Structures are given as structure tokens and as C-alpha cells.
Amino acid sequence: MPLRFHWMFPKGGEVAMKTAQETSRVLTTKETSPAAIPDMDGWSRFARAAEEAGIESALLSFSRYEPDTILIACAVGMATSKLKTIVAYRSGLMQPATFVQQINTLSNLIQGRLAINLVAGSNTAEQRGYGDYYEHDDRYARAEEFLAICRSFWDTSHNGHGVDYEGKYYRLEGGKIFTPYAAEDRKAPEIYVSGHSDAARRLAMSQASCWLRLIDTPEKLQPQVAAVREAGREVCLRLCVVVRPAREEALRAALALLPDERIGREERAILQRSDSHTLHEALAAADERGWLGEHLWAGLVPYYGSSAITLVGTPSDLADAFLSYGRIGVTQFIIAGWPKLDEMVGFGRDVLPLVRQREGS
Amino acid sequence: MALRFHWMLPKAGEVVPGAKQTPREAVRYRADSTIEGSSAPYPDLPGWTHFAHAAENAGIESVLISFSRYEPDPLVVSAALGCATTKLTFMLACRAGLTQPAAFVQQINTLSQLLGGRVSLNLVAGSSLSEQRGYGDFLPHDDRYARAGEFLTICNQFWRNGGEAGFRGHFYCVENGKLLTPFGENGKNGRAGGRSKPEVYISGHSEAAHRLVVEHGSCWLRVADTPEAIADSVKQMRDAGVSVGLRLCLLTRPTHEEAVDAVESLVPRDNGGGQATAVALKDDSVMHRDAAEDRVPAWHSPNIWTGLVPFYGPVWTTLAGTPREIAEAFLAWGEIGVEQFILSGWPELDTVETFGREVLPLIREGEACR
Numbered sequence: 001m002p003l004r005f006h007w008m009f010p011k012g013g014e015v016a017m018k019t020a021q022e023t024s025r026v027l028t029t030k031e032t033s034p035a036a037i038p039d040m041d042g043w044s045r046f047a048r049a050a051e052e053a054g055i056e057s058a059l060l061s062f063s064r065y066e067p068d069t070i071l072i073a074c075a076v077g078m079a080t081s082k083l084k085t086i087v088a089y090r091s092g093l094m095q096p097a098t099f100v101q102q103i104n105t106l107s108n109l110i111q112g113r114l115a116i117n118l119v120a121g122s123n124t125a126e127q128r129g130y131g132d133y134y135e136h137d138d139r140y141a142r143a144e145e146f147l148a149i150c151r152s153f154w155d156t157s158h159n160g161h162g163v164d165y166e167g168k169y170y171r172l173e174g175g176k177i178f179t180p181y182a183a184e185d186r187k188a189p190e191i192y193v194s195g196h197s198d199a200a201r202r203l204a205m206s207q208a209s210c211w212l213r214l215i216d217t218p219e220k221l222q223p224q225v226a227a228v229r230e231a232g233r234e235v236c237l238r239l240c241v242v243v244r245p246a247r248e249e250a251l252r253a254a255l256a257l258l259p260d261e262r263i264g265r266e267e268r269a270i271l272q273r274s275d276s277h278t279l280h281e282a283l284a285a286a287d288e289r290g291w292l293g294e295h296l297w298a299g300l301v302p303y304y305g306s307s308a309i310t311l312v313g314t315p316s317d318l319a320d321a322f323l324s325y326g327r328i329g330v331t332q333f334i335i336a337g338w339p340k341l342d343e344m345v346g347f348g349r350d351v352l353p354l355v356r357q358r359e360g361s
Numbered sequence: 362m363a364l365r366f367h368w369m370l371p372k373a374g375e376v377v378p379g380a381k382q383t384p385r386e387a388v389r390y391r392a393d394s395t396i397e398g399s400s401a402p403y404p405d406l407p408g409w410t411h412f413a414h415a416a417e418n419a420g421i422e423s424v425l426i427s428f429s430r431y432e433p434d435p436l437v438v439s440a441a442l443g444c445a446t447t448k449l450t451f452m453l454a455c456r457a458g459l460t461q462p463a464a465f466v467q468q469i470n471t472l473s474q475l476l477g478g479r480v481s482l483n484l485v486a487g488s489s490l491s492e493q494r495g496y497g498d499f500l501p502h503d504d505r506y507a508r509a510g511e512f513l514t515i516c517n518q519f520w521r522n523g524g525e526a527g528f529r530g531h532f533y534c535v536e537n538g539k540l541l542t543p544f545g546e547n548g549k550n551g552r553a554g555g556r557s558k559p560e561v562y563i564s565g566h567s568e569a570a571h572r573l574v575v576e577h578g579s580c581w582l583r584v585a586d587t588p589e590a591i592a593d594s595v596k597q598m599r600d601a602g603v604s605v606g607l608r609l610c611l612l613t614r615p616t617h618e619e620a621v622d623a624v625e626s627l628v629p630r631d632n633g634g635g636q637a638t639a640v641a642l643k644d645d646s647v648m649h650r651d652a653a654e655d656r657v658p659a660w661h662s663p664n665i666w667t668g669l670v671p672f673y674g675p676v677w678t679t680l681a682g683t684p685r686e687i688a689e690a691f692l693a694w695g696e697i698g699v700e701q702f703i704l705s706g707w708p709e710l711d712t713v714e715t716f717g718r719e720v721l722p723l724i725r726e727g728e729a730c731r
Binding site: 031035037038040064065066068070071074075078090093094097098102104105108109128130131132133162163170171172174175176178179180 | 401433467468494539542543
């Protein structure tokens with residue numbers, strides 16, 4: 001199977017921004033952030049460029065700083081014809097039956113071009129602002145129930161009787177949603193579960209189609225990837241890319257992404273407050289080593305978040321790197337770059353053809 | 362203030378552009394929309410878009426999109442349909458208790474941004490116990506209203522306090538709630554004098570429903586009846602600062618006799634078949650129980666007819682007559698303080714076109730003379 005490449009959906013206003021510093025997450029969490037307002041013009045440009053670049057899906061992130069992902073996926077899906085969206089949503093904010101009704105409705109409107117990234121929750125303070133008072137492990141246990149119920153709704157083999165469930169977090173009696181999930185080739189959306197904690201990996205293996213995690217070196221990832229593949233699930237890595245014709249150029253471009261010191265301190269302070277294992281692991285990696293491998297750099301993590309571990313190099317370097325992940329069983333990647341549009345267009349033009357060529361040989 | 366007219370969005374598959382449907386066929390389609398095999402669960406953008414344009418042309422302000430497990434989700438449908446329209450407001454039916462208020466406000470605000478503020482809400486506390494249980498909600502009737510009160514308190518905090526909320530109640534707790542996406546008065550299609558919060562319509566004939574609308578809502582929706590029969594309840598609401606809207610169906614014909622014949626011919630011939638369905642579907646609604654026990658003769662006045670109510674429920678109360686009679690009836694409701702109407706008809710498309718062409722101009726004329 002060819003490797004599958006997705007891209008991070010830009011935040012509101014980001015498509016027009018030219019530098020990484022501008023798009024730093026500090027902007028997102030500020031009261032006046034453009035990220036709070038839907039940016040259909042920028043998003044339509046991005047979506048067309050993504051389709052042309054050969055990108056399969058765009059991942060829409062969920063937070064209180066941004067518009068709702070399900071409705072944005074609908075608006076973006078109406079404006080595109082090929083691109084899929086991976087809709088991040090948090091379990092615990094909505095009854096699973098209601099979530100299924102929204103997702104099924106959406107699938108009918110955009111020809112099933114969607115997948116779900118189910119997030120158990122991010123930080124305790126933000127969750128409480130949503131009325132959710134559970135801590136990390138309970139949130140994962142609840143997500144397990146949430147997905148089990150969703151899957152019962154999508155499993156149409158129980159026709160007629162409806163969904164009955166009696167769990168610790170949810171209870172349903174005769175649940176039935178008449179609008180079915182609609183896609184050419186599937187009866188349910190693909191489900192991505194992200195996270196580095198044991199709870200997250202267990203959840204991915206029991207309820208998801210794909211475990212989503214941060215990139216690391218193939219050697220480090222190999223045992224976990226093998227276990228997840230063994231359980232019949234795919235593995236998808238999140239990373240950033242900086243691609244330039246020459247190695248030195250790529251390095252210079254990567255270093256130029258570092259923010260000025262003040263913004264860096266603010267960013268770091270925000271990140272420290274998260275109770276995500278993923279993030280703390282990534283921060284530690286950045287502090288201890290900086291370069292995780294010959295082309296893999298963690299230097300941006302303290303400023304742009306855990307998903308900013310970056311492959312830096314020439315198109316050929318990157319194509320080889322992707323194939324080396326393919327060899328250990330990774331099948332998908334969700335990529336970001338700066339500026340959003342240019343880096344993605346460059347990836348589609350320079351890197352993807354090499355990957356396809358080398359996959360073939 | 363000019364009377365405001367809204368319309369029910371037809372069920373999916375109900376409007377087929379170019380095809381002709383008899384009133385009887387339209388009744389049957391809607392009555393059967395909860396039965397397995399109906400196309401009502403499948404979103405129908407072509408039919409809805411066609412209807413939405415007809416409604417905009419007819420001078421209709423909003424379309425009400427109903428919520429049930431038999432239909433697509435109204436929020437997602439509005440996001441799609443909103444992109445295809447420019448003036449129409451989307452009145453979304455929603456049930457408290459299925460979504461955390463913060464997540465709900467985030468969705469409503471996002472939708473309003475996409476639609477330039479063209480969003481209002483019809484909050485339903487819940488109508489059928491068995492349907493609610495299928496959604497994971499096991500609260501009894503009065504508790505559902507208490508929870509809806511907390512739900513709206515939190516939503517209104519988010520809307521009034523610049524996206525911030527804090528609340529500690531029996532059903533919900535929110536600590537330092539914060540949402541950055543505001544209600545979308547600034548969107549591309551924003552109306553002049555746009556709102557920073559949506560209008561909230563609440564229906565219901567129970568005491569609990571009345572309290573909820575007075576404390577948290579902007580408009581009380583009730584089933585239509587003669588001005589004499591509803592004047593007191595309308596006055597009570599208006600005195601409490603709440604707008605009043607009536608739900609009803611319309612049937613217009615050139616002569617009174619034709620209208621009466623047409624409407625009476627809609628009674629189902631397979632006697633009683635529909636009755637069990639309508640009442641059973643909404644077994645926990647006081648409004649629906651009242652209707653099922655209605656023993657008043659079907660004609661409440663020369664133009665208000667409830668002959669279909671025992672079969673299909675209270676919102677099938679029908680105003681039948683000539684355009685002039687119908688215009689007069691709306692003006693008479695206006696006299697006692699009713700300001701808004703949510704209408705429906707068989708078929709929806711023909712009826713909304715007739716209303717816009719033949720009835721609404723007479724109403725506007727009549728309003729100008731008063």
C-alpha cells in the first residue's frame with residue numbers, strides 16, 4: 001500500500017501569514033487571535049493547493065481557541081471535491097449518539113470524505129471550561145466507552161434493535177440514528193487516536209483504526225509500531241518538514257524558524273501547563289538532544305508545540321526518511337510546515353514524486 | 362413592528378423540484394417520515410436549496426429545522442444550506458442534555474460566523490422518553506426543564522460575557538469557561554444591527570416550559586388557536602417581556618368552500634392508523650398529550666381547524682381559507698400581541714409560494730393601515 005500523506009489544516013488567518021513567527025501559537029491563544037474566526041477564503045486556497053499537491057486529508061484541530069471542527073469540515077467539504085478532513089473532537093463534550101448523528105449527517109453532505117481524530121482531552125483547565133471534571137485516566141476510560149458506542153451505531157449488522165449500553169460513563173437504551181454513515185467504501189469513518197501514554201495506545205488498539213503519534217527515529221519507534229500493527233491498526237506520525245534543494249539551505253531555513261526570546265518564553269510557559277504525556281516527552285527530547293537523528297530536529301518543540309518535531313533536508317533526504325518509516329510499518333503521516341501553503345506545495349512538487357518513484361522500485 | 366413569518370424546513374426528499382405533489386401525498390410523506398424506508402434521514406441539498414430560495418423570495422425570515430433521531434443533524438444541515446443562501450435565518454431545533462453547553466455554544470458561534478449571524482435556536486427540553494434514552498438521557502420531564510434552565514444560563518453567560526462562563530449547578534459545572542469564537546454578527550453576510558447572541562425560541566404548554574422561556578428565552582412558541590382562546594396566555598408572556606410565536610399549517614384556496622373541502626379531504630382514510638404513531642412518538646410532551654385529549658369540535662373558528670391534530674400532533678393545527686381570510690386571521694393574532702409565526706403546508710413549496718404571492722402582501726397592506 002502506498003504511504004498516505006495528510007497535512008495540518010491552517011488556523012484562521014494563517015494562510016496569509018508568511019513567517020513561522022507570525023503563526024506561533026501565542027497568537028492562537030490571544031484574545032484577538034484571527035484563529036478564532038473562520039477563514040473560508042484562506043481555507044479554500046489551502047484546500048485547492050492540498051488537492052493539487054496530492055495530499056489526502058487535512059487535520060482540523062480542536063480547542064477553545066478555534067471554531068468548531070465538525071461545522072468547519074462541512075463548509076470546507078462543500079468547497080472541495082477530493083480532499084478529506086480528519087476532524088478532531090473530544091469525547092465527553094457530547095453524547096455519543098449526538099456525535100454519530102452529526103458525523104453521519106456530515107458524511108452524507110461531503111461524500112464520506114472525513115475521518116475522526118478522537119482526543120480524550122488535553123489539559124485539565126481547558127476541560128473544566130467545557131464542563132468536564134475527569135482526570136487523565138478517567139478521560140481515556142470514558143473515550144473507550146464513547147468509541148465503543150459510536151462503533152455500535154455504525155455497525156449496521158444489529159439492524160433494528162438499536163444500541164443498548166450500560167457503562168461507567170454512558171448509558172443508552174434502544175439508541176437509533178436513522179441517518180447512516182455514507183461513504184463509497186466504508187460503513188464507518190476511520191478513527192485516529194493520538195497520544196503517547198499507555199492509556200492512549202491501548203485505546204488506539206482497542207477502538208481506533210490508526211494510532212497517531214509524534215515522529216521519532218525509526219529505531220525508537222519500531223517496537224511500538226510493530227505491536228500496534230500486530231493488533232491490526234495502522235500507525236500515523238505527526239511531523240513538520242523543511243525541504244530545500246540543498247542540505248545547508250534547509251538547515252538555515254529551519255534555524256530561521258526559531259522565535260525571538262520573549263515569545264519563546266511565553267510559548268514555553270503555555271506548553272508547560274498541559275498535562276499531555278506526549279508534550280512532556282517531546283519537550284524533554286528537545287531539551288536533551290535537539291537533533292534526534294541525522295535529519296530529525298526537535299529544536300522547535302519548545303516554541304511551536306509537540307507536533308513541531310521536524311524533518312530537515314533535501315527532497316531526496318526526506319523521501320528516504322519516509323520510506324524508512326514505511327519499512328517499520330508506519331503507513332501515514334500528518335505534516336505541517338511554514339509557511340503553510342509554500343511548504344506543502346514544495347512537498348507535493350519535490351518530495352512526493354520521489355516517494356512514489358522509490359516505493360515502486 | 363411588522364409580523365414575522367418563519368417556515369418549517371421540509372423533510373429531506375419532500376421537495377422534488379419540477380415534480381407535482383398533491384396535498385394528500387405531501388401529508389403522507391411527512392406522516393411516514395419516521396418509518397423505516399423513508400428518505401427523510403438522508404440530507405437533501407437540492408430539494409432544500411430549492412425550497413430555501415422559494416422561501417427567501419416569499420419574504421420568509423427563517424426556516425425551522427427540526428431535531429429527531431429520524432432526521433439529519435440540524436447544525437450540520439444548516440452549515441451546508443447556509444452556504445447556498447444569503448438572507449434566510451436558520452432556526453435550529455436542539456435538545457438540551459445531549460451536548461455540554463460550552464461545546465454547543467462553540468458550534469452555534471461557528472455556524473453563525475459561517476452564515477453571517479443567520480442563526481436562531483428552538484430549544485426543546487425533550488419530547489419522548491424512549492427517544493431521549495436512545496440518546497443517553499434518562500431524566501424525567503421536570504428535571505429536563507431544570508437542566509435546560511442551567512443549560513441556557515451557561516449559554517447566555519458565554520454570549521453576554523465576551524465568551525466567558527462560570528457556573529456550578531445541579532446538572533452542569535463550568536470552571537473558567539472560555540471560547541474565543543464569538544457569535545457571528547461580523548461575518549460576511551452580517552445583517553446591519555446584528556446580534557451578539559441568537560434569539561431563543563422555546564415551545565411547550567407545561568408550567569416548566571413557561572418558566573424556562575420567561576427566564577431564559579426570547580420567544581414563546583405555542584400551537585395556534587382562536588385569539589379569544591389564547592389572548593390571556595399571550596398577554597402573560599408579553600407582560601413578562603417575551604415575544605410570542607404561533608405554530609400552524611396553512612391551506613389557501615380562492616374560495617372558502619374550496620379551502621374547507623381541501624383541508625377536510627386530508628383526514629387519513631385508514632382510520633386511526635396515524636393516531637397511535639403521533640402520540641406515541643412524543644409520549645412525554647404536555648403539548649402533545651393536550652392535543653391527543655382535545656375534545657373540542659375540529660373547527661375552532663370558520664378558519665381554524667384541528668381535524669388532523671389527533672392523527673399527527675398539535676402543530677398540524679391548520680388555518681384554511683381565502684388569502685383575504687388568512688391575512689385577516691394573522692392581523693387578528695397581531696392585535697392580541699402575537700408577533701411571529703412558524704408555518705407549514707402541504708406541499709410546503711406550493712404553500713410558501715402562494716403565501717408570499719397572495720397572503721403576505723395583504724398582511725403588509727393591512728399593517729400599513731393600522
